Amino acid sequence: MALSTLLDTLLMYSHLSFTLPFLIVVTVLATFLYRLNFHPLSRIPGLFLASVTSLYLYYHSYRGDECTLIDRLHQRYGPVIRIAPNEISISDGAALAPVYTERGGFMKAECYRNFDIDGHPSIFSALDPAHRAVRSKAVVSMFSTSAIRAGTDVLEGCVGRLVDRTKAEAGQSRQMKKETGEARRVNVLNLSRSLAVDAVSAYLFSQSFGGIEENNEELSASQFVNAFVAVGRFFYLPNWAFSALELASAKIWPSKAVDESMEKVEKFVSNLVEEAANGEKESDTYQGRLLHAGISKHETAAQCKDLMFAGTDSTGMNLGTICWHLARNADIYRSLRDEIRRSDAEDKNYNPQALPYLRAVMNEGLRLSMANPTRLPRVVPATGWSFHSSQDDRTYRLPAGTVVGLQIYSLHHNAAVFPDPLQFLPDRWLAGSDAEAQRLMQRDFIPFGIGPRQCIARNLATAELYYAVRRIVREDVLKGAKAVGEKIEIMEWFNSKVVGEKIELFWDGE
Structure with a gap:
């Protein structure tokens, strides 16, 4: 009797062990068949x-x-x-x-939730327009053209420090060429990131991060930026899978450099928020406005970190790419310098965005950079x-x-819209070319996104780039500079990552 019961039990489980895999295979095949032949998108x-x-x-x-x-x-x-x-x-x-x-x-699609910061939807990642509107309304006027124009001195001050540091590094590159026969390579991506983080923090937070003055091979905030860039390779995953991978990555591949960079940015932002909350800083700052709108200190810090990441990464990438192309194209650099010198001779207080060739160079650089x-x-x-x-x-x-x-x-x-699309050709943007071609280029040119959810800081980023490129060219910083490599290789994540995290130039001329 006991033997019969045992045999019946084993037989039942043997059926189950066969049936379950069979059902899984059938379900998978049926799903594939539906998606291929019966799905609305088939x-x-x-x-x-x-x-x-x-x-x-x-x-x-x-x-x-x-x-x-x-x-x-x-x-x-x-x-x-x-x-x-x-x-x-x-x-x-x-x-x-x-x-x-x-x-x-x-x-926006659900995957944007993967870019929430410290558990809070950022102005960028929020899916609910009403949730975003409260935060955007509090700070959006800081990004108006009139507000940025009023803050020109702050931005120009950051640009001036960048130019001074770049000149110093160019001098070291030339000196090494004289001494060793091989010029020292300068990572302009690191320099551009240093400007970007300082400009964002000085203008919006009323306190510069101090990246340009660090004078290190790598900006202390770079690993913080790189960590955020790296999660972009998982951006499109379902949120549960993204969260699991992010947690596993932190446990399996811990990084002291990332932790130290994160800690420094966290401390910088926390101090800003605490000072604003205690009335120790002027209230008309990014953090002060968010707090005044009823946003918690914890979320305000998260929003500030999101802004630091986005501003440092995108503007750093864009400016580094533009400098690389200008160093690689002497004729374009010379034409741009001639335009800026002519404008300087007439009136040094002009708006750089009004210069046709500078605008063309900027558009072409942004087209190819693709942060x-x-x-x-x-x-x-x-x-x-x-x-x-x-x-x-x-x-x-x-x-x-x-x-x-x-x-x-x-x-x-x-x-079809940008002939020779891999080439750096600013002339394509100049007036006088085919009107329909210009319309299509303007339509398809979206370096900061498009529509009501485009980058909230696009005006600030644009101003930074114009002021920086004008000053760099005005002071002939790129004279004798040569670009390293035939192209800038990127990892095509949501935020692109430069392979090797370097965009390099060297100076071998006087």
């Missing part, structure tokens, strides 16, 4: 593997070649492609307005959305809940 062209699983896209996002992969797929399949079971990428700039600007644009090269995902609203692309004369109907985005990499490298 008629959208794209790679087979990307249509059945998001793992393919997550893998390339981690590898840092996602943007070039998607761009190749667009060239192969057309302007609207399926890049994941429920996600579409569009390379036609005509889709920018309906997705990002018209009637406020579509809502954020990847797509900006949004969610199709409950009404669904139809998009007609003139590129293939086809109408695409996307159901509610579809994630859709346009990646900056594809827009800025579109040869």
Whole structure:
């Protein structure tokens, strides 16, 4: 009897051990079959593997070649492609307005939650417009052109210190060339980041971080910035998976350098918030305005850290890239210097953004820099959305809940809009060229995002870049400078990472 019961039990478990894997296999196959043939997006062209699983896209996002992969797929399949079971990428700039600007644009995708700071949605990552509006309203006037113009002396002071330090490093590079025959390489990405963090903190917080004065091979805040950049490779993961990976990474690969950098930034920000809360600092600061709007000290500190990261990373990348291209293109540098010298001779108080060639150089530098090269995902609203692309004369109907985005990499490298897209050609932006070509370039040029959710600090970042490039060229800092490498290699994460974390120049001439 006991033997019979035992045999029945073993037989039951043997059936279960067979049935469970069978059911899993059937479920997976049925899911793949549905996604391939019956899903509402099944008629959208794209790679087979990307249509059945998001793992393919997550893998390339981690590898840092996602943007070039998607761009190749667009060239192969057309302007609207399926890049994941429920996600579409569009390379036609005509889709920018309906997705990002018209009637406020579509809502941000859930993955933006992965960029919350210390448990708080930042002005950048917040999904709820009402939640963001309270914080944005408190500080947005600080980013107006009139407010920034009033703070010109603060920004110019930071730029002056940067130029002095760059001259000193250029001198060391030349001296080493004389002594050893090989010039010392100067990491202009580090210099640009030093300016960016000082300009953001001095203008918005009324206290400079002091990065330019550190005079180190690496800015003390760089590891803080790099840590935030690194999590961008996981940006598109579901929030639960992102949180698990972030926790595991910190446990498995701890870094003393990252911890020290984080601690320094945390201490800097905490002191600012405490002083503002206690009335020890003027209230008309970024942190003071947030506190006055009823934002907690903990969240105010988080918002300040988010601003420091974004401002340091993007402006540092942009200025470093522009300097590299100017050093590589002597004719362009010479033409820009001639324009600035002529303007200086007439009136040194002019607005640098009014100079046509400087504006062209800046646009071209921002086009190629792409501090954020990847797509900006949004969610199709409950009404669904139809998009007609003139590129293939086809109408695409996307159901509610579809994630859709346009990646900056594809827009800025579109040869139909930007001929010879890999070349640094400021002349393409000058007046006198074909009016329709100019319209398309302006439409597809989105270095700071687009619509009501574009970078809140874009005016400040733009002013920093104009003041810095004008001063660098005015004082001929790049005379004799040579660019290291044939191109600036990046990891194509949500925030791009320069491979080796260096954009280098050397000076071998007088």
